[in-house]
Amino acid sequence: DAGVIQSPRHEVTEMGQEVTLRCKPISGHNSLFWYRQTMMRGLELLIYFNNNVPIDDSGMPEDRFSAKMPNASFSTLKIQPSEPRDSAVYFCASSLRGLDYGYTFGSGTRLTVV
Amino acid sequence: AQSVSQHNHHVILSEAASLELGCNYSYGGTVNLFWYVQYPGQHLQLLLKYFSGDPLVKGIKGFEAEFIKSKFSFNLRKPSVQWSDTAEYFCAVTDSGTYKYIFGTGTRLKVLA
Helix, strand or coil: CCCCEEECCEEEECCCCCEEEEEECCCCCCEEEEEEEECCCEEEEEEEEECCEEEECCCCCCCCEEEEEEECCEEEEEECCCCHHHCEEEEEEEEECCCEEEEEECCCEEEEEC | CCEEECCCCEEEEECCCCEEECCEEECCCCEEEEEEEECCCCCEEEEEEECCCCCEEECHHHCEEEEEHHHCEEEEEECCCCHHHCEEEEEEEEECCCCCCEECCCEEEEEEC
8 A cells, every 4th residue: 555645745836825745544444644743833733534524623624624525536726826934845645444443644844835 | 631741852872772661641541552663754543452461562673662551651661772773752542433533743763872
């Protein structure tokens, strides 16, 4: 298994532009999580999906952020418009409920908004 | 609400020293506990986990952790650290009714060669 795949690995964009981060979870995993990591705030859960349905989006910072999971093998996190304070590493993780609560994390997308 | 506290934010050790990183959580119910490691520039990787049974859990790379229910603690230990253990370590908890993790703020470990 290739693990959780995120793209792009690095993204540099100008303030005001739309940014889309992508995630492909491990095949068969039914839970998917988006985290944001910054020096100031550590790891923050943004949203999690179970069976493609958003269960908890209370961590999404504001309306500029949106996430979708159209099917079991793909999710996106979109920021529109982006701001410099959105600069962070965004991790996607997936897990299989019931057998193992451990997450498998992707390699992350380092976003820089200038 | 659940919370996880990691009191040591930065730890510096010499190689071969023993390591103990503290983790305390606040939750009265049944919990699942985890330690993750993040090497510089990499993603988080699972070190070990506790669901039930023997409170002393052994993980990868010689790490172990002990669950002490009465103290709400799950401290990470390693008898002899190596330079390659330089990383950030995160404790996480989730209750048995959900798999939404609560992560601690992390402890940055630097091992001097």
